[in-house]
Amino acid sequence: MEKQNLVIKKNKDFELKDIFECGQCFRWNKNEDDSYTGVIKNGVLNVKTAKGNIYFEGILNEDINQIVNDYFDLSRDYTEIKQTLSQIDKYMETSIKYGQGIRILNQDLWETIISFIISANNNIPRIKGIIERLSQKYGTKVPFENEDYYLFPTASQLKDVTVAEFRGIGLGFRDIRLYETTHMILNSEINLESLHKLDTQSARSQLLTLSGVGPKVADCILLFSTLKRFDIFPIDVWVRRVMNELYIKNTDENKVSKKLINDMAFEKFGNLAGIAQQYLFYWKREN
DNA sequence: CTGCAGGCCGGCG
């Protein structure tokens, strides 16, 4: 762990609020000076924008250039993606204009799996609280700027945690899911690294074998982790609502099947459906 | 006090 910093030029494809508040992550918090501080796999990172630059500072276990480039998906051309999607229709154009600084983060696969299991039938403040307590209790402490931060616990760090202890930090009925999935991974019933090499549908069916991982959670993992599958279209209540309003126009949105939404998304957005979903979701939820 | 939030699981027809 080493204190490092980095400055890069800012452009239209990078906005802190869009990135951290579009619903893909749970461990970034805004500070009084409008910077954001987050805990990632490699340590603690603070990010702020000013004078046309982006300033990164953190305590990290590897080279900050590599970490930032990888985590923020900096080698991907979002300008091109947004151009392609904007041409589809006026709704995409509007939602992209609203969330033009969104980037899909490369979040650690294990952490993303556990985080989205916790997200099931839950709300954002509580999800963040549970993840924070889980990290505080079992994760590695990292001091940064007079404060203690805690890395997301590894599977090994959760090895001896009982179901009752999970319940104790507020997981509710998800306690058993977390316990089972942790041990499935520790017992190598599924090899997380190997998922990166699989095609999307194979990786998806592997994820679905994990306890507490259903279609929605699997899709979020595929899109928001290092698996990075932009052809996946997670459907929650907001996405269902916006897809029905814009394209399907059924009088009762609850009667619209997931398959119909999924087919419509693929027809409209093709292999960029995942990121299209993110612009629509963020736009709809904030307006 | 009810309702509900970024679903999943298990049982049943």
Added chain:
DNA sequence: CGCCGGCCTGCA
């Protein structure tokens, strides 16, 4: 198979 009830917890 598809459908449906139940479920921890905290906050409105």
